[in-house]
Every structure is written in structure tokens, then in C-alpha cells.
Amino acid sequence: MSQWVCRGIKTRIKTTHYPAQAETAPGVSPGLPLGGAYAAAVASLVNLCPTKAISPGLVKDSLIVDYRRCIHCFRCVRGATTPMRWDQGWQWAADGQKCDSVAPGSEGNRLGRVFAHSVHIIVVDAGDCGACLNEVKQLNNPYYNMHRLGFFLTPTPRHADILLVVGPVTEHMRLPLLKTYEAMPTPKRVIAVGACALSGGVFGPSFVSGAGVAQTLPVDVQVPGHPPPPLAILHGLLVAVGRQTPASITSPAPILPEATTR
Amino acid sequence: MSMVGLPLTLIFALCGAGALLGFMIPERRNPALLAWVGSLAALLALWTAGYALFSDRVFHGDLWTIRAVGTLHVSLDHLSALFVFAAALVVLPSSIFSTSYLRRYLGRYSLKTFNAWYLLLFASIVLILIAHDVLLFLLAWEAMSILSYLLVNFEHERDESSRAGFLMLAMGEMGFVALAIILLFLAVRAGSLQFSALQAASAGLSATARWIVFLVTFFGFGVKAGLVPVNTWMPRAHPAAPANVSAILSGVILNLGLYGIIRMNLYLVPVTMLGAGVVVLIVGTISALVGILYASTENDLKTMLAHSSIENIGIVTVGLGAGLVFTAFHLPVLAAIAFVVAMYHMINHSMYKTLLFLGAGAVDNAAGTRDMNRLGGLIRLMPATALLFLVGALAISAMPPLNGFVSEWLTLQTLLRSAEIPSTPIKIVFALCGAGLALTIALAVTCFVKAFAMSFLGMARSTAAGASREAPRSMLIGMAIPAILCVLLGLTPTWILPLLNRILHKVTNSLAAHALVPPFFAGSPGHKQLPRAFMAGFHNIGAQVGENILPGRGLVVLHRGGTANPVVFAMSTFYMAAVLVGMVLITWLIVRWLTRRRTVRVRAPWDGGVRRLLPEMTYTATGFSNPVRVIFDAIFRPTIAGDTKQTVAEHFRTAIQRQRQEVHIVDRLALQPIKSVALRLARGLAALHHGRINMYIAYGLLSLLLVLALGWLL
Numbered sequence: 001m002s003q004w005v006c007r008g009i010k011t012r013i014k015t016t017h018y019p020a021q022a023e024t025a026p027g028v029s030p031g032l033p034l035g036g037a038y039a040a041a042v043a044s045l046v047n048l049c050p051t052k053a054i055s056p057g058l059v060k061d062s063l064i065v066d067y068r069r070c071i072h073c074f075r076c077v078r079g080a081t082t083p084m085r086w087d088q089g090w091q092w093a094a095d096g097q098k099c100d101s102v103a104p105g106s107e108g109n110r111l112g113r114v115f116a117h118s119v120h121i122i123v124v125d126a127g128d129c130g131a132c133l134n135e136v137k138q139l140n141n142p143y144y145n146m147h148r149l150g151f152f153l154t155p156t157p158r159h160a161d162i163l164l165v166v167g168p169v170t171e172h173m174r175l176p177l178l179k180t181y182e183a184m185p186t187p188k189r190v191i192a193v194g195a196c197a198l199s200g201g202v203f204g205p206s207f208v209s210g211a212g213v214a215q216t217l218p219v220d221v222q223v224p225g226h227p228p229p230p231l232a233i234l235h236g237l238l239v240a241v242g243r244q245t246p247a248s249i250t251s252p253a254p255i256l257p258e259a260t261t262r
Numbered sequence: 263m264s265m266v267g268l269p270l271t272l273i274f275a276l277c278g279a280g281a282l283l284g285f286m287i288p289e290r291r292n293p294a295l296l297a298w299v300g301s302l303a304a305l306l307a308l309w310t311a312g313y314a315l316f317s318d319r320v321f322h323g324d325l326w327t328i329r330a331v332g333t334l335h336v337s338l339d340h341l342s343a344l345f346v347f348a349a350a351l352v353v354l355p356s357s358i359f360s361t362s363y364l365r366r367y368l369g370r371y372s373l374k375t376f377n378a379w380y381l382l383l384f385a386s387i388v389l390i391l392i393a394h395d396v397l398l399f400l401l402a403w404e405a406m407s408i409l410s411y412l413l414v415n416f417e418h419e420r421d422e423s424s425r426a427g428f429l430m431l432a433m434g435e436m437g438f439v440a441l442a443i444i445l446l447f448l449a450v451r452a453g454s455l456q457f458s459a460l461q462a463a464s465a466g467l468s469a470t471a472r473w474i475v476f477l478v479t480f481f482g483f484g485v486k487a488g489l490v491p492v493n494t495w496m497p498r499a500h501p502a503a504p505a506n507v508s509a510i511l512s513g514v515i516l517n518l519g520l521y522g523i524i525r526m527n528l529y530l531v532p533v534t535m536l537g538a539g540v541v542v543l544i545v546g547t548i549s550a551l552v553g554i555l556y557a558s559t560e561n562d563l564k565t566m567l568a569h570s571s572i573e574n575i576g577i578v579t580v581g582l583g584a585g586l587v588f589t590a591f592h593l594p595v596l597a598a599i600a601f602v603v604a605m606y607h608m609i610n611h612s613m614y615k616t617l618l619f620l621g622a623g624a625v626d627n628a629a630g631t632r633d634m635n636r637l638g639g640l641i642r643l644m645p646a647t648a649l650l651f652l653v654g655a656l657a658i659s660a661m662p663p664l665n666g667f668v669s670e671w672l673t674l675q676t677l678l679r680s681a682e683i684p685s686t687p688i689k690i691v692f693a694l695c696g697a698g699l700a701l702t703i704a705l706a707v708t709c710f711v712k713a714f715a716m717s718f719l720g721m722a723r724s725t726a727a728g729a730s731r732e733a734p735r736s737m738l739i740g741m742a743i744p745a746i747l748c749v750l751l752g753l754t755p756t757w758i759l760p761l762l763n764r765i766l767h768k769v770t771n772s773l774a775a776h777a778l779v780p781p782f783f784a785g786s787p788g789h790k791q792l793p794r795a796f797m798a799g800f801h802n803i804g805a806q807v808g809e810n811i812l813p814g815r816g817l818v819v820l821h822r823g824g825t826a827n828p829v830v831f832a833m834s835t836f837y838m839a840a841v842l843v844g845m846v847l848i849t850w851l852i853v854r855w856l857t858r859r860r861t862v863r864v865r866a867p868w869d870g871g872v873r874r875l876l877p878e879m880t881y882t883a884t885g886f887s888n889p890v891r892v893i894f895d896a897i898f899r900p901t902i903a904g905d906t907k908q909t910v911a912e913h914f915r916t917a918i919q920r921q922r923q924e925v926h927i928v929d930r931l932a933l934q935p936i937k938s939v940a941l942r943l944a945r946g947l948a949a950l951h952h953g954r955i956n957m958y959i960a961y962g963l964l965s966l967l968l969v970l971a972l973g974w975l976l
Contacts (some may be wrong), residue, residue, distance in 0.1 A: 124871075158868055176871030183868045 011227070015145045019238060029090040030072045030228045035065040035251040038145055040099035041082035048075045051202065054084075057252075064102075065251045067092060067224035068198040068212075090229050093236035094249035096190070096219035098243060110220075110242035111189055117150035119241055122184070126177050126216055127209055128167030131227040132194035136166065138230040151237055157183040162240055164233075166215045167197040168204040174216055181217050189240050192219045195226040209231055266321040266338055269310040270392065276303045280573060284377035292373040293364040294609035296380055300357025303384055314343035315765060322394070332455050337394035340765040341529070345391045345521045348609050351747065352616045353384050353512035356506040359620050359740030363506055366627060367417075376416055380507070382813045385407040385718035387514055391521065395455040396445045403441070403518075406433040410515060413500045413507040426498035435483030440478045448475070448530070448974070456536035457530060464531040472531060477540045480545075485793070487519025487574050490549040491932040497556065500568035501632070505623020508564060512571045512619055515611040518540045520578060520608055527586065528601075536590040540691055543583030547695040550576030550702040552927060555897060558709035558890045561883045563622040563632040566713060567615065570658065573702055574611040578604045580699060581673050584680075584692070591683055602762045610657070610751055614666060617654035617744035621647060624737050625717060627732035634716035634883035637727045641718040644732040648718045650741040655710040657748040662702050663718075663839035670703055671833065672755075710891060716883040723877040753836050784872035846911045900924045 016023050033054070038045060039061050046054050046063070053069035054076060056062070062083075077083045111119065125133055139146040140153065154160050157180045169177060181190070192213040195201040200211035213219050223236035238244035248254070280299030284292050310728065314321060325334040338346070360380075364373055386409055389402035412433070413425035449455050452463035467475070488496040500508050523542075527533040553572030560566040581604025588597035597726070624647045625640060626632045641648040657664035658672070677699065680692035722728035733741075752760060869875040891898060904921040950961070 156868060173875060179869070179871045182865060185863075 014143060015148065016143060016231070018234065019149075019244060021091075023231060029088060030225075031088045032067055032070055032072060032092065032224070032251070033065050033076055033084040034087050036085070037062050037065045038084070039084060041080065041222050045076050045080055045082070045084060049079055050075065066199075067249050067251065068222065069195060070224065071195055071202060071226035075082045084192075090231040091235045091244070091246050092225065092228065093221055093239045093244075094216070095239075095246045096221055098194075111161060111187060111240060111244070115187075115241050117151060118152075118242060119153050119162055119237070120154040120160050121162045121164050121175075121237070122154055122157050122180065123164045123166070124167055124173070124177055124180055126165050126167040126173040126197070126213070127170030127203070128194065128196060129203075132166035132196070135227045135230050136164065136193065136233060139233060143232045144234060146234060146237070149238070150233070157181075158185065160184050161188060162237070163188065163190045163217070164193060165190065165197050165217070166193050168200045168209040168211070169213055169216055170209040172208075174210070177213075177216055189220040190217050191221045191223060191236050191240055192193075193223045193225075193228060193236065195224060198222050198224060200247050201226065221246070224249065264319075266310055266311055267323055268390075269306045269321075270321075270336070270338070271309070273303050273306050273388055274385050276306070277381040280381045281378035284374045284381075289303060290368060291374050292377045293361050296364070297357050297361040299381055300360070300384065301354055304354035304357060307346050307388060308354070310338070311343040311347035311350065315340060315347065316762075322709060325398070328397075328563045331397060332395075334398045335394040335456055336389075336392045336398070336450060337457075338392050341524065342391045342763075344605065344765050346519060348612050349387055349514045350382075351609075351744075352510060352612050355508040355616055355740040355743040356513075356620065357740075358743070359509075359623065359737050360506045361736040362629060363504070363623055367504070367585070371416060371418075376413070376504075379409050379416075383510065384832045388516065389399060390518055395456050396449045396457070396460070399457075400438075400442055400445060404438060406515070406518065407431065407761050408739045410434075410507075410511060410912050414503045414511070416504055416507070417502070420502070422498070426495070426502040430495040430499040433485050433492060436454070437482040437492070439482075443483035444475055444482070445477045457525075460530050466489055467531065469535070472533070472535065473538070475531050476527060477541075478534070480523060480538075480542070483519045483522035484528065484545070485519070487523065487575050487579070488549070489519075489575065490552050490572070490633070491928045493549065493553070493877075494570050494926050494933065495930050496572055497560075497565050497568045497926070500571070500619075501562060501564035502946060505564070505619055505626065508567070508622045508623070509616040509619040512568065513616040514573060515574050517608055518611060518648065520575065523579075523582065524623070533586055534590060536587060536688070539583050539586030539588075539590055539845070540647075540688065541583070542586055543580055543691065546576045546579030546581075546583050548572070548576070549579060549700040552576075552897075554709060555703045555890070555894055556926065558705050559887045559898065561634045561716075561887075563625065563634060563713065563717060564619065564636075565632075566634075566709065567618050570706070570709065571611070571615055573706065574607070574615065574658075575589045577670065577673055577699065577702070578608045578611065580604075580695060581607060581676065583695075584676050587680075587688060587692075591688075592930040593682060596676070596679050596682065598763065598766065599672075599679070601766050602759060603669060603672040603676050605762050606751075606755075606758065607673060610665040610669045610748070613744045613747045613751060614654045614657040617741055617748065618658065619653035620737070620741045620744070621654060624733040624741065625651075625730075628733060629724075629727040631724065631726060636724040637714070637717040637722075638720045639718075639722040639875065640727065640730055643722075643730045646738050647733045650738070650745045651718065652714055653745045653748055653973055655714045657752065659707040659710045661707075663752050663835035663842065665748050668752055668835055672700060672701075674703075705890065708887070712859070712883055712886045716881075716886065719760050720880050721875070721877045723880070723882075730763075753839055754865040757836060771806045771885075779810065782818065787873060838898070852862065895928055899927070899930065900926050 014189075021236045035054075035057065037059075042056055042061055042063055046056060048054075050073060051069045051071055053066045053071075053195055055064050055066070057064045074100075077086060080175070119130045122135055123133070138144055139151070146152075157163070163175065163181055163184060167173070181188070190213065196203055197213045198219075200206075200209065203209050205211035210216065221236050223232055225232050228236075235244055269421045280295060280303075283299075284295055287295060297622055320336040323336045327333045327334060357380075364376065367373060367376070383406065386402050386405040390399060390406055393399040393402050408431075410411075411427050411431040414430055415423050417423045448460050448463070452459045454460075469642070485492045485495075500511050503511060527538070528917075533539065553569050553574075553576055557566050557569035557573060560569055574877045581600050584598030585604065588594075588600055622632060624644070625637065628644055628647075629637055629640065653664070657666040660666040662668075663900065674696060677692050677696040680689050680696075683689055683692070722730075867875075869879075891900075900922040901924075902920060903923040904919070906919045907915055908917040908919070909915050
């Protein structure tokens with residue numbers, strides 16, 4: 001016991017400084033492929049992708065990567081003659097696909113400023129393989145320590161502001177998921193974590209599981225990755241409360257009409 | 263004289279006529295007859311007893327003379343009148359309740375005999391209370407015992423009813439024999455059967471004789487009062503009887519045991535020994551503790567109530583014991599307080615226990631079960647019953663401003679006044695008893711939270727409970743009467759305490775009213791009885807508020823310490839109720855104002871996302887009381903009777919069913935040893951019976967010789 005205390009003092013605070021400072025430790029993220037111009041290798045790279053995340057873009061000789069489907073299997077890097085460029089970051093969380101009342105991208109996807117430093121999260125495992133859940137669990141450890149940012153896990157939906165869903169939503173978990181959403185007080189937001197929760201991933205859609213959370217509930221924030229590293233989930237949470245700006249779910253980002261006018 | 267004599271005669275005439283009339287009219291009309299005759303007799307008794315309570319004269323009447331025995335006497339003094347009044351207050355609502363309750367027995371059991379036994383039971387109870395000689399008292403006592411046995415065994419086709427009835431009868435007769443021996447001994451000594459002669463002759467009794475008389479009669483009456491260690495018939499007999507009879511058993515017949523103890527130890531052979539008071543005190547505390555421990559782990563609604571009756575009678579007995587100890591130390595004011603408080607608690611117990619037993623009967627009638635693990639959700643199906651049961655549950659858990667709070671608070675305060683006793687060992691006994699009582703009162707809350715929550719809240723745990731309907735109007739009226747009385751007795755202690763004090767004045771020879779209820783607000787004459795400086799202290803805490811607003815005596819019930827320890831304990835249920843109502847109202851208004859713009863969404867309760875919430879998944883009564891069972895494991899001493907494991911394909915265990923068996927601690931420690939000794943003795947004596955006729959003739963001759971030798975010797 002006393003040794004723990006001494007050791008703790010000797011070790012000092014090791015918690016990451018994200019989001020106040022950039023995280024520099026190696027290996028915190030597996031990374032995701034970047035889209036863009038790939039000249040003659042387009043066809044072979046599209047064929048290499050097992051989950052059809054990579055598709056040819058509208059511009060000639062360019063590729064678009066759909067992060068909803070990417071499982072970062074590295075086949076497009078290690079097995080390719082022209083390897084894809086690789087994003088080593090983790091700030092991937094993007095706005096949702098479909099929302100109950102407001103269009104994605106507007107302020108309506110965020111919880112209000114009142115929630116900025118006190119957000120209660122309920123996690124629902126809607127049929128995931130355990131990987132995403134494991135990463136979610138890391139948020140509570142001393143290194144990522146989400147409490148310092150005002151995020152707390154709660155076991156009851158009555159206290160929850162954010163519904164964090166992992167897994168492709170199997171048929172058996174559809175009703176509990178809906179019941180949990182129904183039981184939460186408004187305002188409430190849904191975060192879908194992992195490729196399975198975004199598109200069904202390697203499991204779905206099939207006769208026992210759906211193609212992601214968006215089929216059942218309006219998703220406000222999408223966190224891609226298979227599984228996403230804890231920092232990516234943390235980024236998703238910060239996006240949900242409006243403390244970080246969202247990224248794009250595709251690479252390169254689609255050119256939206258409003259983006260051009262801005 | 264005829265103001266009392268005539269109605270008394272009318273009560274007996276009415277009960278007798280009603281019992282006979284029941285056999286002449288069709289079966290289905292009997293409940294209505296019982297309700298009318300029972301209520302009328304109860305109202306007459308109320309009127310008579312009320313008249314006797316407020317008049318200073320003692321009614322005295324001679325019945326017929328039996329040659330070789332003497333004249334039989336009846337008398338209605340203040341003590342008798344108080345008990346008759348309390349009995350009538352119980353019989354009135356249970357008679358009204360019977361109208362619709364008895365219909366469940368129509369065609370299965372004879373309602374004609376029920377009607378007869380019920381009315382005769384009431385008559386015999388009144389006769390016990392007004393009997394003024396040994397013979398009439400013993401006859402009436404025996405009639406009451408047998409009639410209550412017949413009513414307990416009313417559902418005679420059920421095995422448990424018969425067994426409970428036999429146990430009750432056996433234990434009652436044991437007590438009766440003890441009483442008869444002592445009373446006849448006293449009568450022979452006095453040369454007369456009359457109670458007044460017994461009282462006059464008791465002065466010459468030796469100390470040993472006093473002890474014997476005290477112990478044997480305390481045992482004899484204790485059987486009926488349900489004191490440890492002769493209480494085990496109660497949790498079996500009370501639930502076996504129909505609900506209206508359970509109410510009378512608990513609300514009246516237990517009081518008869520207390521009446522016997524008071525009549526014997528305060529009037530006939532006044533107890534002067536300190537030890538006797540301590541015995542009563544300790545027996546009371548143990549009864550209270552044992553009663554509540556078994557009550558809080560019991561899942562059958564009526565059995566739980568019977569255990570709780572043991573507890574409440576224990577609390578009354580503690581009050582009586584404290585009074586006896588105070589008398590032995592020549593502290594008459596404190597003794598008067600203790601007796602008054604004991605009587606107050608007894609009446610309170612009669613009221614809320616009647617209410618709760620009738621409530622349990624209504625639940626049983628509607629849901630078809632009394633098992634709390636099979637009930638639930640009844641508050642939505644029978645809201646009026648639930649509300650009335652809640653009043654009873656709050657009262658018995660000593661929640662202010664209801665009546666249970668007043669008397670239990672006063673009992674604890676009385677025990678605290680032991681500071682004025684000069685002996686340290688007795689002080690320690692008082693402190694321990696006070697602690698035991700405090701634990702009892704705390705456990706009572708657990709017990710009744712469970713009873714109400716498991717029966718009325720949550721989900722229905724069986725289909726029958728889910729299909730219950732609100733109780734019929736006659737049942738609700740029957741429950742409403744004691745409920746209203748519970749509230750009234752709780753709000754007006756300052757009127758009731760002086761009244762009880764006046765009634766018990768003859769016993770205690772001292773007035774407790776001024777010590778209990780200071781005449782602060784009673785106008786100028788009262789003020790003179792208290793020193794000015796003492797009054798000034800009260801002005802600081804605002805006790806003079808309402809001096810000119812509220813009528814009657816003061817509204818603060820108070821214990822004033824002596825000069826040595828000037829501690830003051832004061833409370834007022836009336837003010838408390840007023841403040842509570844005000845606070846609830848203000849809070850409600852504030853909450854309404856704060857949430858005026860809030861929209862309310864109604865959603866199903868959160869069930870963890872399961873497909874369908876089943877009643878089996880919710881909290882059970884067994885689970886609720888498990889902490890008590892674990893903490894007091896040393897007292898319950900459960901044994902595991904059976905352990906059945908359900909398995910799938912040999913290795914996958916799906917469920918373990920464990921059956922626990924509990925033997926009541928009194929059975930285990932007191933009755934089973936006696937039983938085993940008796941059996942061993944019987945086995946030894948059985949050796950004498952070997953069937954040879956010559957030996958039997960020899961036995962006869964031997965005994966004859968023995969008798970002759972004894973006769974020659976003496």
C-alpha cells in the first residue's frame with residue numbers, strides 16, 4: 001500500500017494533455033488511409049480493399065476513402081505497389097448522417113454549452129466484438145482519464161446525456177437500444193463508435209444484424225475506426241459537446257456548397 | 263344506576279337474541295344480521311362505558327345467588343369501563359367489516375354458527391370485564407377461551423386452522439388452570455368470592471405468597487396477552503382465523519390479558535415487590551424484541567401482524583413494569599405516568615391493529631393470498647384500501663403525528679425518567695430496556711415499510727393480485743373507523759392523557775396530568791402551578807404560541823425533570839401536524855411555481871432494456887427483509903431443510919432451490935425441552951403399561967393403600 005503511494009508519486013502525472021496540447025506519444029493511433037490523387041494505381045487499390053471502403057473519385061485518377069467502412073487492415077499499404085498515404089492522427093469524429101430535427105453540421109448536433117463540463121454517458125454494447133468496448137473502457141484509465149474533461153459513465157439512461165453505441169446493432173439488441181434511447185431525458189445525443197456501428201462493418205448487414213446505428217437511431221457524431229483508438233473516441237465526445245471541430249467522414253472531404261460560399 | 267345497568271343487560275340480551283335469530287334466518291342473511299347486532303351491541307357498550315368513564319360513580323349490581331357458592335356480582339368501575347370502551351371500539355368496525363367479508367365463506371362453512379360464536383364472544387368479553395367475583399370471572403374467561411377457539415377453528419377443513427386452534431386452546435387452558443388455582447386460593451383465604459373481599463384480604467399475605475400469586479397469575483394472564491415465553495400460539499392462531507376475528511383476537515383478547523395483569527397486580531393483590539416490576543419490565547422488552555424480529559422477516563401479512571401484536575403488547579408491558587418499579591420506589595407521579603402511557607399504547611395498538619388486520623382481510627379477499635411475495639401493485643387497483651392500510655402502517659411505525667408516535671415516545675420518555683430512581687442496578691436495567699425498545703421501534707418501521715411496499719406498490723406478482731378489485735363499501739367503512747381514530751388519538755394526546763389519568767387515578771393515587779401536560783395554555787389558574795422562572799424558559803422556545811387561540815389544555819406534551827436533572831422533553835403532535843401540513847403545502851406550491859414551464863414526458867419505468875419486465879425480476883419481500891435475517895442470524899438459527907438443484911444435461915446448473923426452516927426461538931429454547939422431557943417421562947411411564955391385568959389390580963391396591971396411609975398420617 002505505502003509502496004503504491006511512493007510509486008505513484010515517483011511516476012508523477014502521466015495523463016495525456018490532449019486536447020490542450022498535442023499528443024506526441026508513439027502508437028496511440030493505427031491511422032487511416034488518405035484519399036486523393038493516385039495516378040495509375042487507382043484500379044488496383046480499389047480491388048485491394050476487402051470492405052469496399054476505397055472507391056474511385058469523380059476527379060480522374062483520384063480515390064475516395066469512406067471511413068465508415070475502413071477497418072485499417074493495411075492491405076492498401078503493405079500489399080500495394082503504390083501504397084496509399086497514411087494519416088497518423090486520430091481526430092476523425094464526424095457529424096452524424098441523420099438527425100431527428102436538424103441537418104448535420106449545424107449547431108444542433110451538439111449538446112449546449114451547459115453540458116460543456118458535465119456530460120454523463122451511457123454505453124450500450126449493441127453486439128460488438130469487444131474491441132470497441134475495450135477502447136471505450138480505456139477512457140476511464142489514468143492515461144486518458146476522461147473525468148478531467150467532465151465526462152462520466154453512468155449505468156442508467158435516466159441520468160445520461162449521451163448514448164454511446166458500439167456494435168452493428170444486432171436484432172436482439174435493437175429493442176434494448178431503442179428502450180435506452182426512449183428512457184433518456186432530452187436533450188440527448190447519440191455517438192456511434194466503430195466501423196460496425198457506422199456501417200455494419202464486417203458483420204452486417206445480415207439476417208441477424210443491421211447496417212449500423214443510423215438504421216435505428218439518429219446518429220449525431222460518428223467515430224470511425226476498427227476499433228477507434230481512445231483518443232478518437234475522446235475527440236468524438238468533445239465534438240458532441242462542441243469543444244472540438246468535427247472532421248470529415250470521407251477522405252478527401254466532399255466539397256459542399258456551403259463550404260464554397262464560406 | 264339504570265343508566266348503566268339497563269344498557270349492560272341490553273348488550274347481553276341483544277347478543278343472545280342475535281345468536282338465536284341467526285339460526286332461524288337463511289344463511290346468506292347472517293352477515294347482515296351479525297353486522298347490525300354486533301354494531302348495536304358495540305354502540306351500546308360504547309355508550310355505557312363512556313357514561314361510566316365520565317361519571318364518578320361505580321356501577322355495582324348483584325346477579326342471582328347460587329346456593330353453596332354465593333351471590334354473583336358485576337361491577338363497572340373506571341378500569342372496566344376503559345377496557346369495555348376499547349373492546350367496543352374494535353368490535354364496531356369488525357362487525358361492519360363482516361357484512362361483505364363473510365360472503366367468501368357462504369356455502370362452505372356455516373355462517374349461522376359463526377354469527378352465534380361471534381356475538382357470544384363479545385358478550386363473554388364484556389362479562390369478563392365487568393365480573394366482580396372469582397366464579398363469574400373464571401366462567402366468563404373460560405367461555406371466551408372456548409369461543410375464540412371455535413372462531414379460530416372456523417375454517418375447520420384446513421389442517422393449519424385446526425392445529426393452531428388446538429395449540430391456542432391448550433396454552434390458554436394451561437393459563438386458565440394457573441389462574442383458577444390462585445384465584446380460588448385467594449377466595450378461600452378471603453372467605454368470599456367477591457373481588458372487593460379478595461382485595462381486603464390481600465393485605466395479610468406474606469411476601470412469599472405475594473411472589474407466588476404474582477408469578478402464577480402473570481404467567482396465566484401472560485398466555486392470553488401473548489408475552490414471551492408463552493406467545494407461540496399467537497402467530498399461528500391469529501392468521502388462521504377470519505380477518506374480523508383476527509382483529510378481535512389482537513385488539514381485544516390480548517387486552518384482556520393485560521386487564522387481568524392490571525386487575526390482579528394493581529387492585530386485588532397490589533404488587534409491592536421491586537423484583538416483580540423488574541420481571542414485568544424485562545419480559546415486556548424481550549416480548550417486544552422477539553415479536554418485531556419475527557414480524558420483520560415474515561412474509562405472510564397476517565402472521566406478520568400477529569408477531570407485531572406480540573411486540574406491541576410487549577411495549578405496553580414495559581410501561582406497566584416501569585410503573586410497578588416506580589411504585590416500589592415510592593415515585594407515585596412517575597408510576598402514574600407509566601400506567602397512563604401503557605394504557606394509551608394499549609388503546610392505540612387496538613386501533614391500528616384492528617385497521618391493519620381488517621386491511622389484510624380486504625387484501626386477502628381481493629387478491630386471494632396474504633403472501634407478500636405474491637401481492638404487489640394493489641395501490642392502483644384498490645386505492646382506498648391502500649390509503650387506509652397506509653394510515654395503519656404509519657401509525658404502528660410510530661410516525662408523527664399519528665397515535666403510535668405519541669405513546670411510543672412517551673414510553674421511551676418514561677424509561678428515561680428512571681434517572682430519578684435511587685438504585686444504580688435498576689437504572690441499568692431501565693437503560694437496557696430502553697435501548698431494546700428503541701431497537702424494536704426502529705425495526706417496526708422496516709417491517710411496515712416492507713408490508714406496505716410489497717403488498718401495494720410495484721408490480722402485481724401473481725395474476726390473482728393483478729385482477730383484484732377495490733374492497734366493498736362496508737369493508738372500507740370498517741377500516742375507516744379505526745383509521746380516523748388513529749389520527750384523532752395522535753392529534754389530541756393533551757385531551758386523552760388527562761382523561762386516562764382521571765380513569766386510573768384510583769389505582770395510582772396520584773395525578774400524572776400536571777407532569778405530563780402542563781397547563782400552559784389553560785388560562786390563569788393553571789399557571790400558578792408552575793414556577794415563573796420555569797415558564798420563562800419556555801417562552802424562549804415559543805411554547806406560549808397559541809395561548810389564546812387554541813382551546814383546552816396545552817398542546818405540548820412534556821416531561822419535566824426534577825430539580826436534580828432539570829431536563830425538559832416536550833413535543834406536540836398537534837403543532838407537528840400543523841407544521842407538516844404547512845410545509846408540504848408550501849413545498850408543493852414552490853415546486854409548482856418552479857416547474858410551471860416544464861413539460862412532462864411520461865415514459866415506462868426503466869427496466870434495463872429487457873424485452874418484458876416480469877414480476878419475478880422485481881424486489882421481493884424475502885429480499886427486503888434479508889438484512890435483518892442475516893444480522894440476527896444467531897436468534898433465527900435457520901436450518902437448511904432441502905437443497906434441490908435443477909440442471910440441464912447434468913452439468914449446467916440452472917437453479918438452486920434452497921428451503922430454510924426456522925423454529926421460533928421460544929419454541930426452541932422453552933417449549934421443545936419441555937416437550938422432550940415430557941416425552942421421555944411418558945416413555946418411562948409407558949413401561950408400567952404392559953397389559954397384564956393382575957398388575958393393574960396390584961396398582962389399584964397399592965394406590966388405595968397409599969391414600970389410606972396418607973389419610974392416617976395427616
